[in-house]
Amino acid sequence: MVVSPAALVDAAVIDPRIVRSRAAILRATANLLIESGSAGVTIEGIAERSGVAKTTIYRHWKSRSQLVFDAFESLLHPVAAYTQTGTLRQQLEAVLSQLSRGVTVSEWAPAISALIEAGDRDPELRQLVHDFLFVRMEHGRDALRAAIRGGELRADIDVDVAVGVLVGPIFYRRLVSREPLNDSVVAEIVDQFLRDSKP
């Protein structure tokens, strides 16, 4: 059942059938999430889509919400490695540009609104989303803090507000106004931010 503690310690010992099933189930769930949102995910739909029997799904997950959670996680997990080099402007533009691509053309981009909506109701999912974003934002926050220390930015800037000013417009365009989201918009956002925030 599920995964024994011993198996967690020695991963090589996991029955490959389990690995296959879990992977197929998660993949199918993620695809359904992307296509139909959180509400469109049904166990029977996953079974059909994945080719895995419904009973097998229940063998591995005891609740639908746990499965949805894990599927979200599998969708989000691959964290891109940032290389933090260049000027502050370059770093910010790189982060924001990557973010805009993430929310528009990435594999999980279609699931963003479902993710946010689900997070609004499910505290567990909320935490997941929060952690996911927090990790990514941390790079940007670091860059800002370093810039403040280095005198590139005014010292009285609230880093959290600054992050909001930088990434907020990205999410706003993706979720609310649905205006195009390209590198020139990103440049304008960074521009506006930097012009202001010098000491």
Place this chain on the structure above:
Amino acid sequence: MVVSPAALVDAAVIDPRIVRSRAAILRATANLLIESGSAGVTIEGIAERSGVAKTTIYRHWKSRSQLVFDAFESLLHPVAAYTQTGTLRQQLEAVLSQLSRGVTVSEWAPAISALIEAGDRDPELRQLVHDFLFVRMEHGRDALRAAIRGGELRADIDVDVAVGVLVGPIFYRRLVSREPLNDSVVAEIVDQFLRDSKP
């Protein structure tokens, strides 16, 4: 059935029973939307909640999505009247402050994520949300344009990006980071924007 063209012209002629039923249905639908999101709305749920028979609901709306649409609309419709006076800073702070209250403590605040998620899938709803927001943003846009003409802001500002920079952080905090959203944050956002954007 529904509402005859004649009745639209002479509103006094509408059978009060119809008015009552429609109001009760819309109210119940809106409440369900707020509580359970778009997917949580079922005809039978509405019937139970409103005290209106299921058959009556079908008499007035031919599809569930139309009803959801109308319910959203009824929820959003009351447009607050802005009084555009004071300095640019005061106007911006007033608009953003009202927006932050709108997305956090208003009656429809709990439905925002559902609204956005539904809009991601249903083009009709997308248009509704877009129009709704566009109308409200128009005040802010006007204020910005006037300020540019009046020389209070740099002339090379992209008004749409500027709107994003101003309201983006609000939505970001509400939907993504879930950080607190109060007037001091609003002030900081406006501050940052204005300090930069002077000619």
Place this chain on the structure above:
DNA sequence: CAGAAGAGCTACGATACCGTAGCGTAGTGG
């Protein structure tokens, strides 16, 4: 290669909704 364990398959009973029909009741407006 033999025992163990995972997976597939079918078939359930149980819910929850759907959308419609038929019929009696009650509120409305001339």
Place this chain on the structure above:
DNA sequence: CCACTACGCTACGGTATCGTAGCTCTTCTG
């Protein structure tokens, strides 16, 4: 006061999904 109309109620047949049970078949593992 009477004809009209909206409404409520009950009862459907139909679909989708749930979560479980029992059994067989396949695939690992040692």
